[in-house]
Amino acid sequence: xxxxxxxxxxxxxxxxxxNIDLIAKPKEITILLGPNGAGKSTTIKSxxxxxxxxxxxxxxxxxxxxxxxxxxxxxxxxxxxxxxxxTIDEHxxxxxxxxxxxxxxxxxxxxxxxxxxxxxxxxxxxxxxxGMRQKLSMLLALIISPRxxxxxxxxxxxxxxxxxxxxxxxxxxxxxGVSILISTHIIDVVEEIWDVAYIMDKGQIINRVKREDTxxxxxxxxxxxxxxxxxxxxxx
Amino acid sequence: xxxxxxLWLMKQKAVIRNLFRRWTTALFTIIMVVIYGGLFVMMLxxxxxxxxxxxxQSVHLSILLGLGFSAVMIFTQLLQKRKALFYEQDSFYxxxxxxxxxxxxxxxxxxxxxxASTFSLFVLFIMVSFSFGMPMxxxxxxxxxxxxxxxxxxxxxxxxxxYIMAITNERYKRLNHLAAAGMxxxxxxxxxxxLAINHFExxxxxxxxxxxxxxxxxxxxxxxxxxxxxxxxxxxxxxxLGIALLLLSYVLLAAAFLNFKGDFYEQAMMDSAALTxxxxxxxxxxxxxxxxxxxxxxxxxxFMEGAGAIYSKNILLMKKTRSFxxxxxxxxxxxxxxxxxxxxxxxxxxxxxxxxxxxxxMIQDSDMMHELKNYQIYLIPDAPLKxxxxxxxxxxxxxxxxxxxxxxxxxxxxxxxxxxxVQYIVMLWGYLLVFLSSSVASVRIFKSRNNxxxxxxxxxxxxxxxxxxxxxxxxxxxxxxxxxxxDDTAVSIMTxxxxxxxxxxxxxxxxxxxxxxxxRELDSE
Numbered sequence: 001x002x003x004x005x006x007x008x009x010x011x012x013x014x015x016x017x018x019n020i021d022l023i024a025k026p027k028e029i030t031i032l033l034g035p036n037g038a039g040k041s042t043t044i045k046s047x048x049x050x051x052x053x054x055x056x057x058x059x060x061x062x063x064x065x066x067x068x069x070x071x072x073x074x075x076x077x078x079x080x081x082x083x084x085x086x087t088i089d090e091h092x093x094x095x096x097x098x099x100x101x102x103x104x105x106x107x108x109x110x111x112x113x114x115x116x117x118x119x120x121x122x123x124x125x126x127x128x129x130x131g132m133r134q135k136l137s138m139l140l141a142l143i144i145s146p147r148x149x150x151x152x153x154x155x156x157x158x159x160x161x162x163x164x165x166x167x168x169x170x171x172x173x174x175x176x177g178v179s180i181l182i183s184t185h186i187i188d189v190v191e192e193i194w195d196v197a198y199i200m201d202k203g204q205i206i207n208r209v210k211r212e213d214t215x216x217x218x219x220x221x222x223x224x225x226x227x228x229x230x231x232x233x234x235x236x
Numbered sequence: 237x238x239x240x241x242x243l244w245l246m247k248q249k250a251v252i253r254n255l256f257r258r259w260t261t262a263l264f265t266i267i268m269v270v271i272y273g274g275l276f277v278m279m280l281x282x283x284x285x286x287x288x289x290x291x292x293q294s295v296h297l298s299i300l301l302g303l304g305f306s307a308v309m310i311f312t313q314l315l316q317k318r319k320a321l322f323y324e325q326d327s328f329y330x331x332x333x334x335x336x337x338x339x340x341x342x343x344x345x346x347x348x349x350x351x352a353s354t355f356s357l358f359v360l361f362i363m364v365s366f367s368f369g370m371p372m373x374x375x376x377x378x379x380x381x382x383x384x385x386x387x388x389x390x391x392x393x394x395x396x397x398x399y400i401m402a403i404t405n406e407r408y409k410r411l412n413h414l415a416a417a418g419m420x421x422x423x424x425x426x427x428x429x430x431l432a433i434n435h436f437e438x439x440x441x442x443x444x445x446x447x448x449x450x451x452x453x454x455x456x457x458x459x460x461x462x463x464x465x466x467x468x469x470x471x472x473x474x475x476x477l478g479i480a481l482l483l484l485s486y487v488l489l490a491a492a493f494l495n496f497k498g499d500f501y502e503q504a505m506m507d508s509a510a511l512t513x514x515x516x517x518x519x520x521x522x523x524x525x526x527x528x529x530x531x532x533x534x535x536x537x538x539f540m541e542g543a544g545a546i547y548s549k550n551i552l553l554m555k556k557t558r559s560f561x562x563x564x565x566x567x568x569x570x571x572x573x574x575x576x577x578x579x580x581x582x583x584x585x586x587x588x589x590x591x592x593x594x595x596x597x598m599i600q601d602s603d604m605m606h607e608l609k610n611y612q613i614y615l616i617p618d619a620p621l622k623x624x625x626x627x628x629x630x631x632x633x634x635x636x637x638x639x640x641x642x643x644x645x646x647x648x649x650x651x652x653x654x655x656x657x658v659q660y661i662v663m664l665w666g667y668l669l670v671f672l673s674s675s676v677a678s679v680r681i682f683k684s685r686n687n688x689x690x691x692x693x694x695x696x697x698x699x700x701x702x703x704x705x706x707x708x709x710x711x712x713x714x715x716x717x718x719x720x721x722x723d724d725t726a727v728s729i730m731t732x733x734x735x736x737x738x739x740x741x742x743x744x745x746x747x748x749x750x751x752x753x754x755x756r757e758l759d760s761e
Contacts, residue, residue: 049754050611071617075615085532085556085557086552086553086556094545094549098543098616098617
């Protein structure tokens, strides 16, 4: 579970997010939606403890600054952070050993097969395509068996088939009890899988929607109703 | 052209505005400018009244130092594989916008002026700092500044010209190598001539190479020396000849450059984009400056657990790129050794003190600096102090080993006693620790602000400040000891006490910075 209470982050005089409360529960896919500059990335980066902030954030019951919290969440950034000269297998070994995971090799085999990266295992990262790099980044977040998964714009660089596979994967993880928090501004992609959505605008949460509470209304319609059709949104 | 000039001015204004956007960066900028500007003014003041000494050997050596440094910079740029005329943004607007080719070339030449004069100031700083006892007056320094600016301007534009020729016509692909090889051949020929004149006596041949008129045969570099030496000797005719040669070569190059007719836009734009992304990656710590160019070797390490995996990963990268012991590092040490060998008051201690500069440069170029800014490391669930130490360890081991080898071998060549060699090794290790921890501190202080120049200046300042306590301790020890004499025991006490001090300071700095490895302390607010 990811619990955010009273999160405020300011950059000098500019307040990027203000007094955010948010919960991403296990067995749920929680979506963070908002136009460009709404504060989604700031929220995600604060949760993974890359920014100083006011408020409290707990991951799996631990303060997000603790080693225990770090051990239980996986983070998939929008732009993959990889070592250009390490192979896929070497990345796996690095992360698996750094996180002291017992069964990372078996999990890596499973996800490598799922992402169709078998014949690239010994390729160095700089030789991989943009989509493959994104898949490797996901793989590294998943081999630590995370109980919470934070994903920033997950589908960037993926082809349609890979997007479908990734969505299925998120649903499988959800079924396994993982809390998933996805930040995105591409609503169509998450339309089929979301359970709870937080709609952000100008650094604040302006609406919290549960799938069962929406009648016939799509997430896109809810979003535009909440933001009054903010023109920055690329709701493709 | 007016539009392009105003674009250039606007960009410079934006750089300055960015430095003053936050009060912390503004304060650091002002402090740095005051400190370095003050140092420079002090140097000028002290030499203002000085007459130029007629110890011509010092004059030749000072000018050669500036030229040698410039040659290294110029050759590095000339042989660089990754080349572009502009960064991506400039290339997009210039090549797609309503500008003629001459205007674009003119803009390119205009923006080289700032780079050339900055390089020139840096060379001046080096020349004044290591002036071999030669006092320099203001007119001489101004002339040096102009000459070195013109020298850099010539080579920056020549490199650009060779590049556009290479991308326009496949036949000219290796033109830059040919130009560099040509210059090296001329230098070797002049050197061999100097040797031959001196009956192949290496030391006198080298001095003759540095001092004789044969040096003026080396294009551009030789002419700069001709101008400066003629100025000191008040040989105005030779000076005018040197100026005329230098100006004429630049005018010819500028004419060829401005009137270039080839079709190079497409490749130039692609190279600009590639270079921009490459530089962005370096800035963000995703790759270092040399990794892209090396062959990757298949190798293996056994990964340690937790924070130790960072160490294993870095050792693996070093093994893959064979960067633990690089040829370029060995070459630099060899050059230092040769300089210390041939310097009038050189020798083993001078070599060891020169290695202090090498240590500084090694840390700048190490993977550690990139790793300190890599947030994948921050996410690893282990104690921040352990993560920081494991990030530092590969660089520490590598540089310690290289220092051991360099000082050990040099000590044997100079036939120095073992104890003295050990003392110098220990002293350099002490400095290495301070330099490493100061680099960590500078990353911690500057957080994610991206201004490499300011960061480097700050790093140098922290390093100097960190070294102050051990120097002060040594001074206090000398002053407080009655009947002090530089015997072996005294030197040993000073070396080891200074090392202990450096170790203590380094660990204090590292301990106070440990939390940066959690990441949140590093993103600037």
